[in-house]
Amino acid sequence: MDEVQPLRISSEPAQLQALEPMLEAVSELVGDVPALLEVAKDIAQTVPHPGEGSTAKLWEVLASVTAVDVAAGRVLEPHLDAVHILSQAGHPEPEGAWGVFAAEGPGLRLEATRDDAGNYLLNGSKPWCSLASQLDGAVVTAHLPGDQGRAAFAVNLKDHGVTCETPQWSSRGLREIPSGTVHFHHVPATILQGPGWYHQRPGFAWGGIGVAACWLGGAVALARDFGGSLSKAADNGRDPDQVALAHLGEIDRLISSSTALLARIAEQIDGHQPGTGPSDWSMAQRARGTVAAAVERIQTLVTQDLGPGPLAFNETYGKRMADLALYVRQHHAMRDDAQLGALVFKGEREW
Incomplete structure (x- = not known):
């Protein structure tokens, strides 16, 4: 392979x-x-x-x-x-490596205030900031004063007011990408558009589908591991039995349907006119849910067929399985399906 x-x-x-x-x-x-x-x-x-x-x-x-x-x-x-x-947001391409920190967490809050000159300053803490200590900057969401909601800001992570915690990352998955809490103390920030823009823009949903494309890539790698294992066994005189072939067939269906869905949604996004067709968010939830379910099913099928051996002795396969299991948990399973169901109930469907 x-x-x-x-x-x-x-x-x-x-x-x-x-x-x-x-x-x-x-x-x-x-x-x-x-x-x-x-x-x-x-x-x-x-x-x-x-x-x-x-x-x-x-x-x-x-x-x-x-x-x-x-x-x-x-x-x-x-x-x-x-x-x-x-x-x-109309800003030039940034210098250096950047991330996006938009998660919220219990007991943690990042607030944006303005100084006497009208410039924004960030104070507080932000959870789940992957690779923060190795990045040059980030798009960060923060709460605005009063009831204005949240806005996105461009922030220099090398500012002296930024402190990156080193998390105690016990997971086997994504070990080289720990996600810790970042603390901000009077850190200058540039607002991107206005309140609510970050979540309301079409690109928010599109970015979520990009994550699903990553999940699909990981699942395809596992499928290739499986197919390669079956071929190697066949070369040594041990042809796959009907169960293995049935699993391979199901994996093919899952990958084919997920890939076709992404292709169709990409077409819809590129040709989308505001106010026509499905909403960006329903497309995103549909894509993410379909791919996440395919990933979890493919992981189950592959690990059942290949057994404990590669998990114990194949570093690449074991790392891939652990990394993907953690990464796909960015999907919120039934809670995301409930969001999609609410949109479908309101008429966001093509059937």
């Missing part, structure tokens, strides 16, 4: 071949986060932005990198998302 085989969503084979040198570079840098951040910066120079006519190509890049290594995809995706957010 070729570890740097690109993942196709809608591109022609010749277009996908152009990704191979980049994927080779990623393959050689697995585990080296600073080097992967440099690759992410290079990729951001050429990769298309979502909603600009080549959304499927963007997702192919994300999925293909994650198929090489799930953590590498987890490094790439937030940098591209940050670059896209700044572009959507």
Whole structure:
């Protein structure tokens, strides 16, 4: 099995071949986060932005990198998302490596206030800030005074008022990408548009689908592991039994349907006119839920068939399984389905 085989969503084979040198570079840098951040910066120079006519190509890049290594995809995706957010807000492409910190947590709150000159300052704490100590900047959401809600800000993470906690990361998954709490003390920040813009813009939903493309890439890598194992056994005279073939067939269906859905949604996003067709959020929940379910099912099928051996002795396979299991938990399962169900109930459906 070729570890740097690109993942196709809608591109022609010749277009996908152009990704191979980049994927080779990623393959050689697995585990080296600073080097992967440099690759992410290079990729951001050429990769298309979502909603600009080549959304499927963007997702192919994300999925293909994650198929090489799930953590590498987890490094790439937030940098591209940050670059896209700044572009959507009318800001120039940032220098250095960036992230997006928009999570909220119990007992933690990040607030934006204004000084006498009218400049914004951030004070408080933000949870789940992946790679914060290794990044140059981030798009960060913070609460505005009064009842104005939240807004997104561009922040220099090298400011002396920024303190990055080193989390006690006990998980086997995504060990090179711990997500800790970042504390802000009078940190200057540039507001991006206005209150509510970050969550209301179409790109918020599109970015969520980009994460789903990463999940799909990880699942495809596991499927390739499985297919390669079956082929190796067959070469040694042990053909797959009907159960293994049934699992391989189901995996193929899951990947094919998930890929087709992403291709169709990419088309809808690129041709979308405001006020027509399904909403961006219903498309995002549909894509994320479908891919997350496929990922979990593929993990179950592959691990059942391959058994404990590769989990115990194959570092690449074991890392991939653990990384993907943690990454896909960004999907909130039935709670996200409930959000989609509410939209469907209001008429957000195509059936």
